[in-house]
Amino acid sequence: MQIDRARFESEFLDPLDEHRNWDSGRLERTASWQDFDPAALWAALEAEYGGEAGIDQARRQCAQALVEAFSLRADSPMDLRGGRLLLRCRVWIDDFDKKYSGRNVVSINSADRLQKALEALAGAAGFLAAEPTAQAMRAFESQFHRRGRQIESRQRFELGEVRVTTYLQRFEFLLAPSLSQALPVFLATWAPEAFAKAA
Numbered sequence: 001m002q003i004d005r006a007r008f009e010s011e012f013l014d015p016l017d018e019h020r021n022w023d024s025g026r027l028e029r030t031a032s033w034q035d036f037d038p039a040a041l042w043a044a045l046e047a048e049y050g051g052e053a054g055i056d057q058a059r060r061q062c063a064q065a066l067v068e069a070f071s072l073r074a075d076s077p078m079d080l081r082g083g084r085l086l087l088r089c090r091v092w093i094d095d096f097d098k099k100y101s102g103r104n105v106v107s108i109n110s111a112d113r114l115q116k117a118l119e120a121l122a123g124a125a126g127f128l129a130a131e132p133t134a135q136a137m138r139a140f141e142s143q144f145h146r147r148g149r150q151i152e153s154r155q156r157f158e159l160g161e162v163r164v165t166t167y168l169q170r171f172e173f174l175l176a177p178s179l180s181q182a183l184p185v186f187l188a189t190w191a192p193e194a195f196a197k198a199a
Helices: 005-012 038-049 053-069 095-100 108-127 131-146 177-190 192-198
Strands: 018-021 026-029 079-081 084-090 155-159 162-166 170-175
Touching: 038 053, 053 108, 053 177, 053 192, 084 108, 084 177, 108 131, 108 170, 108 177, 131 155, 131 162, 170 177, 177 192
Parallel strands: none
Antiparallel strands: 018 026, 079 084, 084 170, 155 162, 162 170
């Protein structure tokens, strides 16, 4: 059996065999890693993410995730309740589970959105020196999935400096005064591009 080597390499070459030629800035396809230069890769990564650049990039990504997860808009004021910032994440209950088992199970798409909201808020809490709150939010997200995404309406959870209240159409996140003051500053600093996209 004859195999056309050139055709095989062009169609079936492992994508991991592609690496960036950091000097010219374009992708090149190679048959092996023999000519791979880790020093050039490291230099390019250091130039892109070295010093504070990587941390700044993480802050921008976290702020963007908050804007998307909570549908925040630059031209809409944030909700306050008793001097505390209130964030809402919409959810939908799975009709099948509600009809046949009587359980309130958050739909898969809503659970994915909620997971992103929890991760973004936990990340922001970490950046804002509220690490116990960030850890509590990550633990809550893990427990939510272990419980099979099942919720009860008006159930409350205290997660450090954030109180989470579940409803059948939304989750509400009520932030403590210290986070309520720090989060808008964080968003104003790191999310102007995300707000521009959301507009």
